[in-house]
Amino acid sequence: MSEIKYDWTKDEIIAIYRKPMMELLYEAASVHREYHNPNVVQVSTLLSIKTGGCPEDCGYCPQAARYHTDIEGNDLMTVQHVKAQALRAKASGSSRVCMGAAWRNVKDGEEFDQVLEMVRTINKLDMEVCCTLGMITENQAKRLAEAGLYAYNHNLDTSEDYYKDVISTRAYQDRLDTIGNVRKTNVTVCSGGIIGMGEKLEDRAGMLVALASLNPQPESVPINALVAVEGTPMEDIEPISIWEMIRMVATTRIVMPMTQVRLSAGRTQMSREGQAMCFFAGANSIFAGDKLLTTPNPDVNEDMEMFDLLGLIPQKPFLKKDQPQTVEAEDSQFESLGEKPKWTRPGHSIERNETAKSKSSVDH
Numbered sequence: 001m002s003e004i005k006y007d008w009t010k011d012e013i014i015a016i017y018r019k020p021m022m023e024l025l026y027e028a029a030s031v032h033r034e035y036h037n038p039n040v041v042q043v044s045t046l047l048s049i050k051t052g053g054c055p056e057d058c059g060y061c062p063q064a065a066r067y068h069t070d071i072e073g074n075d076l077m078t079v080q081h082v083k084a085q086a087l088r089a090k091a092s093g094s095s096r097v098c099m100g101a102a103w104r105n106v107k108d109g110e111e112f113d114q115v116l117e118m119v120r121t122i123n124k125l126d127m128e129v130c131c132t133l134g135m136i137t138e139n140q141a142k143r144l145a146e147a148g149l150y151a152y153n154h155n156l157d158t159s160e161d162y163y164k165d166v167i168s169t170r171a172y173q174d175r176l177d178t179i180g181n182v183r184k185t186n187v188t189v190c191s192g193g194i195i196g197m198g199e200k201l202e203d204r205a206g207m208l209v210a211l212a213s214l215n216p217q218p219e220s221v222p223i224n225a226l227v228a229v230e231g232t233p234m235e236d237i238e239p240i241s242i243w244e245m246i247r248m249v250a251t252t253r254i255v256m257p258m259t260q261v262r263l264s265a266g267r268t269q270m271s272r273e274g275q276a277m278c279f280f281a282g283a284n285s286i287f288a289g290d291k292l293l294t295t296p297n298p299d300v301n302e303d304m305e306m307f308d309l310l311g312l313i314p315q316k317p318f319l320k321k322d323q324p325q326t327v328e329a330e331d332s333q334f335e336s337l338g339e340k341p342k343w344t345r346p347g348h349s350i351e352r353n354e355t356a357k358s359k360s361s362v363d364h
């Protein structure tokens, strides 16, 4: 296998992205075959364990409390509810459950203890458990690891430059700090982004430079296409073309050969042919379930039909890394420190986010 390269430059990545399509596909598919079985695709289930009411201002997100969107918020799910959903997901071919809570950051306390119990419960079902809970401290990452967490998701979203046009309530470095805290444990890192938010090609490349320069590179990189939701600052942005998605997937595959590249939000807008091209270009995971946190997603039966049609096999859990051991709460080596992560408040404002916020207060 060829050596992993960590020092990609933006120009090198742009040159790959812009290759003639047939060459790009050939190169990406060749890298893919070197490191992965091209017929195996992981099915992951995303569960929104706490929806809505988030204090952040991510311009794409209907869960930000400040925008007026139609999503129904809910309090933290019970462990029993999560277990039932995980069992359903397992029965329909998922090997991984990703639990998302619309929090800025984790706060030590009852709710975090409840999430730790969810992690223990799902790990004991022999499924990979991933969490996306916002910023976390090193101690919180260690407690999650001890409970049996397999992966922690924290997306960089876009390039550092364009980030300032998407989010004003925290800085890029805060994201990197959380990823750094996860790396102090044996939990794997899941971090990717969203394309089609009005960014330039340089920003897509900039995000890939930031991800690929992490050593080790993230084990998992989700590539989302923006799903523009009414009421968010990005509601009027037109969907990107499938060709952009294929190019982004292929480029990600080439610069991060070992990672699982996840075809994430935006699949409802893609034809089966388009998705097949993404698999050919190196995508090796999809999210199942009729909702992706709050936005629509293809039905799981439709996905299984697509797998049959393409001869794809759902990936078994723990294929890339051993299953973590779960330590029960009473045997934990770590205490709750009553802490929450520190983060910077960059202090700039983003016009379209402000406009969406003021529209929402007029509507109320």
Ligand code: SF4
Pocket (backbone or CB within 6 Å): 054, 055, 056, 057, 058, 061, 062, 063, 064, 101, 102, 103, 104, 134
């Ligand atoms: S993307 Fe996450 S952090 Fe940003 S507003 Fe939505 S739930 Fe909050």
